[in-house]
Amino acid sequence: MTFRNFKMVDYVVYGRGAFNQLNEILAPQRKDDAPMIFFVDHYFENDAAFLARIPLLGKDKVVYIDVTHEPKTTYVDALRDDLKDEFGTISGIIGIGGGSVMDMTKAVSLMMTNPGSSADYQGWDLVKFPGVYKAGIPTISGTGAEVSRTTVLTGPVRKLGMNSDFTPFDQILLDPELCKTVPVNQRFYTAMDCFIHCVESLTGTYLNAFSKAYGEKAQDMCEEIFLHRSDWDEESDEKLMMASYAGGMSIAYSQVGVAHAVSYGLSYVLGTKHGIGNCIVFDKLEEFYPEGVAKFKEMVKLHNIEIPQGITKGLTDADFEKMIDVSLGLVPLWENALGKNWQEQMSRERLRKLYEQF
Ligand code: NAD
Ligand code: ZN
Incomplete structure (x- = not known):
C-alpha cells in the first residue's frame, strides 16, 4: 500500500480531573470476575492519596512498575507470567505513568494473548492476536507513547518496538492534573x-x-x-x-x-x-x-x-x-x-x- 492505513487509539478523554471518571470508563470493560490490573509508576508507591483514587474492585490489583531502566523484554515476559499464574485471565491493564509505563502496559497486554516471548515480536507487524483491553493514563508528557502504534523494548539482541495495529491503546485518559509532581x-x-x-x-x-x-x-x-x-x-x-x-x-x-x-x-x-x-x-x-x-x-x-x-x-x-x-x-x-x-x-x-x- 502506498499510503499507510494506520490504526489509532479508540477512545480519548481529556480534561483536568478526568481521572475521577475512570471507574465509569472501565465498568463496561470488566469481564465477569476477571480483574483489572493497574500498572502504576513506582513514583506513586508512597502517595496514599493518589492510590486511594484508583477504582479497585473485586480481585483488581495494583502492580508497581520499576522504571529505573527502560522496558526490557524480560520484564514484560515476567509480568505476563506472573499475571497468568495468579489470575489466568484478566479484564485488562491500565497503565498510569510515563512513557515507560505506557510501553510496559501495551506490551504486557499483547503478551497475554500472543505465545512466546515479547522479543519474538520486536519488529513490524509480527503480533498475531489482539491483546487484552488496555488503557493509558500519562502522568508526564512528551513521548507521544499514548498515541503511537509501538512499544519500545530492549531485548536480547535489539532495542526495537512491537509495531503493530494491535499495539495502540483502546482508551487513553489525558488528565493534566496528574503531571503536577514531575520534577x-x-x-x-x-x-x-x-x-x-x-x-x-x-x-x-x-x-x-x-x-x-x-x-x-x-x-x-x-x-x-x-x-x-x-x-x-x-x-x-x-x-x-x-x-x-x-x-x-x-x-x-x-x-x-x-x-x-x-x-x-x-x-x-x-x-x-x-x-x-x-x-x-x-x-x-x-x-x-x-x-x-x-x-x-x-x-x-x-x-x-x-x-x-x-x-x-x-x-x-x-x-x-x-x-x-x-x-x-x-x-x-x-x-x-x-x-x-x-x-x-x-x-x-x-x-x-x-x-x-x-
Ligand atoms: P519515564 O516513563 O521513564 O519517566 C521518567 C521519570 O518520571 C521516572 O522516574 C518516573 O518515575 C517519573 N514520573 C512519571 N510521572 C511522574 C509524576 N507525575 N510525578 C513525579 N515523577 C513522575 O520517562 P518518559 O520520558 O515519560 O518515557 C521514556 C520512555 O518512553 C522510554 O522507555 C522510551 O523508549 C519510551 N518512548 C516510547 C515511545 C512510543 O511511541 N512507544 C515514544 C517515545 C518514547
Ligand atoms: Zn522520542
Whole structure:
C-alpha cells in the first residue's frame, strides 16, 4: 500500500480531573470476575492519596512498575507470567505513568494473548492476536507513547518496538492534573522528546500535510511554554499534554530523524534514558537542525536545565562500533532525515566524530 492505513487509539478523554471518571470508563470493560490490573509508576508507591483514587474492585490489583531502566523484554515476559499464574485471565491493564509505563502496559497486554516471548515480536507487524483491553493514563508528557502504534523494548539482541495495529491503546485518559509532581529537569527532558519529534518530522523528507498540521501545532505549544516564558502553571501542563498527543500524531505519518537515530546507540550501549539522551544528542546537532537546535539552547538556558556532557569519554573502540551499528541500522530514520542517499552523507567516520562529542 502506498499510503499507510494506520490504526489509532479508540477512545480519548481529556480534561483536568478526568481521572475521577475512570471507574465509569472501565465498568463496561470488566469481564465477569476477571480483574483489572493497574500498572502504576513506582513514583506513586508512597502517595496514599493518589492510590486511594484508583477504582479497585473485586480481585483488581495494583502492580508497581520499576522504571529505573527502560522496558526490557524480560520484564514484560515476567509480568505476563506472573499475571497468568495468579489470575489466568484478566479484564485488562491500565497503565498510569510515563512513557515507560505506557510501553510496559501495551506490551504486557499483547503478551497475554500472543505465545512466546515479547522479543519474538520486536519488529513490524509480527503480533498475531489482539491483546487484552488496555488503557493509558500519562502522568508526564512528551513521548507521544499514548498515541503511537509501538512499544519500545530492549531485548536480547535489539532495542526495537512491537509495531503493530494491535499495539495502540483502546482508551487513553489525558488528565493534566496528574503531571503536577514531575520534577523540573525530568519534565524538560521528556518535553524535549516532543519538541525533537516535531523538528525531526517537520524537516524530514517524509513530511506530508497531515504530519505537518500536527507537528507545527505541537512545536508551537512547546515554544509557548518553554521559549516564551520561564515560569510554569496549570495551563503549561495542559498545553504540554496536548503537545505530546499532537507530536505523537505527527510521527504516525512520518518518522523521527538524526537525534533519535543517534540517541538509540547511546541508549543501547550506555543505558542512557530516552528523554535525556535525545537532549544530549540534539544539543550537538546544529549542522542538521540549525533553527531547532538554536531554539533548544535558548530553552535550556531560560529554564536553567543541565545537559550532561562528556558521557562517551573513555569508551572503547568496540563500544563506539556498537553504537554506530545500532544507529545505522535505523534506516527509515536516516532516510527521513537525509534522503534516499543518506549513506553517502553519513559515513561511520562522521558518526564516530559525532559520538565523540557527547
Ligand atoms: P519515564 O516513563 O521513564 O519517566 C521518567 C521519570 O518520571 C521516572 O522516574 C518516573 O518515575 C517519573 N514520573 C512519571 N510521572 C511522574 C509524576 N507525575 N510525578 C513525579 N515523577 C513522575 O520517562 P518518559 O520520558 O515519560 O518515557 C521514556 C520512555 O518512553 C522510554 O522507555 C522510551 O523508549 C519510551 N518512548 C516510547 C515511545 C512510543 O511511541 N512507544 C515514544 C517515545 C518514547
Ligand atoms: Zn522520542
